[in-house]
Amino acid sequence: MKRKTIKDIAKESGFSLSTVSLVLNNHPRISQATRDRVMAVVKKYNFCPNSAARGLASKSSKTLSVVVPNLTRVFSDIYLGEIISGIYERATSQGYKILLDIATSQFIKSQEYLKLLASRRADGMLFIASDIHADYLSVFEDSPYKFLLVNHVFPGKKLNYVSVDYTASARTAAEHLLGLGHRKIGLIAGTNTFTGLQFRDEFIRVCKSWPAGSAQVTWVDGGEEWSQRGGYAAAAKLMAQTPGLTAVMAANDRMALGAMRWLADNRREVPEAVSVMGVDDIQIAAYVNPGLSTIRHDLYQVGIESCNRILQLIKGEITECSDLLPTSLVVRGSTGRVQAS
Amino acid sequence: MKRKTIKDIAKESGFSLSTVSLVLNNHPRISQATRDRVMAVVKKYNFCPNSAARGLASKSSKTLSVVVPNLTRVFSDIYLGEIISGIYERATSQGYKILLDIATSQFIKSQEYLKLLASRRADGMLFIASDIHADYLSVFEDSPYKFLLVNHVFPGKKLNYVSVDYTASARTAAEHLLGLGHRKIGLIAGTNTFTGLQFRDEFIRVCKSWPAGSAQVTWVDGGEEWSQRGGYAAAAKLMAQTPGLTAVMAANDRMALGAMRWLADNRREVPEAVSVMGVDDIQIAAYVNPGLSTIRHDLYQVGIESCNRILQLIKGEITECSDLLPTSLVVRGSTGRVQAS
DNA sequence: ACCATCCGGTAAATCGCTCGACAATGCAAG
DNA sequence: CTTGCATTGTCGAGCGATTTACCGGATGGT
Structure with missing residues (x-):
């Protein structure tokens, strides 16, 4: 049995080809009565218009x-x-x-x-x-x-x-940490996207120019994939190269989680010894212990x-x-x- | 500037419409010389054949x-x-x-x-x-x-x-646990797919008919989403309702991980007190501690x-x-x- | 009764490409 | 010098829809 076309529907319903097409596209031009009679036939054969033909004629692939x-x-x-x-x-x-x-x-x-x-x-x-x-x-x-x-x-x-708005996120995050009194902050950045760079630069800018006293920011790259593993390694590096950090800011939650993991493995209490903050607010951020402070991005x-x-x-x-x-x-x-x- | 069509290419290259089409489809009918001359024009305009037209004529959407x-x-x-x-x-x-x-x-x-x-x-x-x-x-x-x-x-x-082959997986898994001497086994099953049911049934069958002594299997449902959380809850249920289990078999790694987590939270040593086994061999299975024994499924x-x-x-x-x-x-x-x- | 408007439907021109049938050309064999 | 057969390229008939311009008849205002 050959596949039905709009032509078959037209023939069987007794209307013209164009009428069927118009019905199929819900064109207001067609009366309800006609519409019903055409649709009956469409239903009967479970007809479905060919999308290639449609695309060709309408110049749109949907x-x-x-x-x-x-x-x-x-x-x-x-x-x-x-x-x-x-x-x-x-x-x-x-x-x-x-x-x-x-x-x-x-x-x-x-x-x-x-x-x-x-x-x-x-x-x-x-x-x-x-x-x-x-x-x-x-x-x-x-x-x-x-x-x-x-x-x-x-x-x-x-x-x-x-x-x-990664720039706004950076500002909000920085202000939060600065407001808590942090002045020595480690930043785990993502540097393979422009948004990541914007975040890093704005975060550093705000920290440097904080009215109540500028903060020192040390940053490291968290790796191409912004992963938990990358965050873990970055945290290790950060803590080693900059003693006295009181806060770690990560450019996304996964890296922040990695950092928290490193801190736990190395017996630094969060947040007592070191505060940790992420970005995104992925689901799991609320379930870790302690819950991860973050900037909510509604993806x-x-x-x-x-x-x-x-x-x-x-x-x-x-x-x-x-x-x-x-x-x-x-x-x-x-x-x-x-x-x- | 209008979008180029195969016709334009034909005109400019001096060949017919069909020739261009054949070139574009790598038809052996066309000589290398012709092919080259046509392709030169194609390259020049960065021509790309319309896929709707192509689909309509060839009756295939690729x-x-x-x-x-x-x-x-x-x-x-x-x-x-x-x-x-x-x-x-x-x-x-x-x-x-x-x-x-x-x-x-x-x-x-x-x-x-x-x-x-x-x-x-x-x-x-x-x-x-x-x-x-x-x-x-x-x-x-x-x-x-x-x-x-x-x-x-x-x-x-x-x-x-x-x-x-979930049935084979079930058999392999059962044989492994039975071979280690386990005779009281908890099964965290997935019951919303037929493969999950097959796994459960075959696992139980093998355990029951083990030559060296049949094993007792208690099973619970791990939940619709086969998730870590579901595995966690299922493990709790299993351990509560069947004292003396020496092994927990989960129908996938995520649930197995959830079970391991519950066992860790409740101070049961793995594998000393309870063996745990999963299915799939997802990447993280190798990284948890202890590593998760599993059936490798090459997805x-x-x-x-x-x-x-x-x-x-x-x-x-x-x-x-x-x-x-x-x-x-x-x-x-x-x-x-x-x-x- | 007359002409302008609407309303609902139709004819037919595309849309851009594929592919089977056919034509032209060249060359070896009869 | 035909004939036969490859080898290459061309013709043109679709593929199955959309959409615009047009048309006949009912409506309605004067």
Whole structure:
């Protein structure tokens, strides 16, 4: 039995091809009576319009490309999970599907990111994978392609983005620690993204220029993957090279958790001896002991908002986008007032 | 500037439309000289054929649908991560793209799983999300649609699958524990999938019929999400209701880790007082202390193999598929010979 | 009774590419 | 000098929808 086409539906329902098409697209032009009679036939055969034909005629694939970083354990990353969930939920509700890609070297080298849009396989691209080396993204400056960086920015390039405000986060975090009296602070930074660099620089700036007395900040790199293991190693390094630290600030919760682990393994009480603070507010942050003070980043919301924006770009409702989403301070047990020594 | 089409390339290169098409598809019909001249023009304009048109004419979308379960933290699941990575790697190397979907109730209710294939948006579907309630999958029995269960089976339904051999795993695990002398074993089972049920039943069967003396098995459900938390609670329940257990077998590593955590929190030495064993061999299993004995499931390989199979189904090289992949025993520190008491 | 408006539906021109059937060309064999 | 057969390239008929311009008839104001 051959697959039914819109033509078969037209014939059987006694209406024209165009009428069926209009019904299928909920065009107001068609009366309810006609609509019902057509839909009856559609139901009867469980007809489903061919998406390639649709895409060809309408010049839109109703598909969004989502590109995630090529981390060894990408999908085990709750950070990405939240964003993708947000994107998925929004995209689906608007009738869009998601084409998944991983930014492997092959993906970059073969310019898949471009071909995906050039071939119209996707109407727009949500890029979660950028780092400071993603220079090839320049092709999207002033291009007709709909492109959006998700939770990243690219200073110096004219690229659309939706991101959490890392600069504001840094400020909030610094102010929290400074307010507790800390003046010797270790920073575990992420340096392979621009947002990570912004965070580091702003954190240091605020510490240096604190009215009640500037603080000394020593920073180390927490590693490419911003992982717990990286945080553990970074904490070790930090404590060794800078005696007298009273607080450790990590650029994300996973590294902060790693740092806390090191402190526990080496018998430094948190927060009595050392305060620890993270960024993101991942679920587990509330469950460790003591609870991890952190800056809440609503990544699900970043996903939602990113999707909203790319959809607006596609529809032409906006032509550019540079959103910074707010963050908030979450105080738990891991940070405390500096002890008089 | 209008987007270039194959026609423009034909005009500029001086060849016919069909020739360009054949070149683009690497058809042997075309000589190298012609090929080169056409490709020069293609390169010049960075031309990329419209995929909708291509799909319409060729009746193939070169796209695979991957459906993942609707867990609260789907993407934080390393289990899925491995499988998806395997699928992605294979699919990409064969020129296929991946369309991601989550098996939400909305997805099920609206029959998206069917529409995806009926509309030819995807050439085939890899379903990682099935549980014992996925009765709606019956539509794929004897249907023309290319459908494959990934790491699941559906006894009683004629559905293609590629899965690890859970029955063999259960046997191997049981034999390991029985061989160490355990005769009172607690089992933390997963009961919302058929593979989970198979594992439980085979494990119990082997224990009961062990030649050297049958063992007593008490089992509890580890919860819908097979999580660490579920394992923790299950261990508590198990130890409370069955005194004298010398071993705890969990249907996956995450639950085993949860059980180990409970045992540590309650001062039972592993493996001296209680042996613990898991299934999967997730990365962290090697890093906990003591290392977790487990049955190795190569999920990345499951992804690779699943993708190979669905591609063969699509090409018509095979018409059905029921692969069971081998597993292997990994002995670490968490299991030991039962102590004389 | 007349013309302007609406309303609901239709005809037909695309959309950009694939692929099977056919044509042209060259060359060895009869 | 035909004929036969590769070898290469071209024609053109779809593929299955969308969408714009058009059309016939009912409505309604004067």
